Amino acid sequence: MTDLRYLPDADGVTTFEATVTEVTDDYVVLDGTYFYPGGGGQPPDQGDLSWDGGRAAVVDAEKNHGDVRHNVADVEGTLPDPGTTVTGRIDADRRDRLRRTHTAQHVVSRVVLDEYGAATVGNRVSVDGARIDFEPADFDDDDLATIERLTNQTIERDLPVEKTERPRAAVEDAVPEGRTQLDLIPESVDPLRVVAIDDFDLCPCGGTHVDQLGEVGTVRLTNRVSKGADVERIEYVLDP
Numbered sequence: 001m002t003d004l005r006y007l008p009d010a011d012g013v014t015t016f017e018a019t020v021t022e023v024t025d026d027y028v029v030l031d032g033t034y035f036y037p038g039g040g041g042q043p044p045d046q047g048d049l050s051w052d053g054g055r056a057a058v059v060d061a062e063k064n065h066g067d068v069r070h071n072v073a074d075v076e077g078t079l080p081d082p083g084t085t086v087t088g089r090i091d092a093d094r095r096d097r098l099r100r101t102h103t104a105q106h107v108v109s110r111v112v113l114d115e116y117g118a119a120t121v122g123n124r125v126s127v128d129g130a131r132i133d134f135e136p137a138d139f140d141d142d143d144l145a146t147i148e149r150l151t152n153q154t155i156e157r158d159l160p161v162e163k164t165e166r167p168r169a170a171v172e173d174a175v176p177e178g179r180t181q182l183d184l185i186p187e188s189v190d191p192l193r194v195v196a197i198d199d200f201d202l203c204p205c206g207g208t209h210v211d212q213l214g215e216v217g218t219v220r221l222t223n224r225v226s227k228g229a230d231v232e233r234i235e236y237v238l239d240p
Contacts, residue, residue: 004068005033019032026072027070035090037063047088049072053077054079099210100238104151107213108236109132116134138230138232167191
């Protein structure tokens with residue numbers, strides 16, 4: 001079982017040491033990791049592992065029955081044996097971009113819920129931007145301008161972003177209807193890791209996020225696409 005050390009609130013760590021517990025030609029499993037293994041619309045971290053006499057690029061990380069497999073490539077030397085101490089280094093620039101973009105998604109989703117009553121029914125975050133699907137929704141250009149303005153006004157408040165674990169029952173009581181699809185999270189998951197943006201938003205989420213909204217930057221909405229009856233997709237990027 002790999003200890004997910006970035007939880008609940010250490011998602012700013014990008015360098016760490018850990019012990020190898022399993023190794024194959026394709027992946028390395030550690031006793032603990034700060035690599036995010038992907039999920040919730042956010043891709044996994046990338047970076048590298050190094051050890052005495054070798055190094056390998058981590059091109060992907062994924063969960064597998066409680067373990068995190070660090071998929072490796074460009075191996076220098078011989079892959080380390082179980083019991084070996086390795087140093088993990090996450091691509092810090094990429095992690096930072098994903099933290100900022102994912103946090104922006106929470107703000108946009110809450111703005112749309114509050115202003116238009118539309119729930120987030122899907123999202124995808126990348127280093128180049130993000131997309132969010134809303135339902136029921138039928139936005140026009142004025143709506144996009146409003147969403148962008150209110151999103152950036154909220155970000156400019158530089159609210160604290162707190163990442164904690166809370167009892168599931170308390171989260172279910174606190175999260176407004178339409179903010180998240182709690183029914184998709186197995187009942188056995190308790191407590192839930194939640195991301196709280198001061199008193200503005202609360203949402204269960206396992207992804208990586210900034211610690212203050214001011215770190216996000218400026219959100220610029222770039223497109224909207226109809227995805228069927230009552231479903232609209234909004235796309236955005238971050239400007240420095």
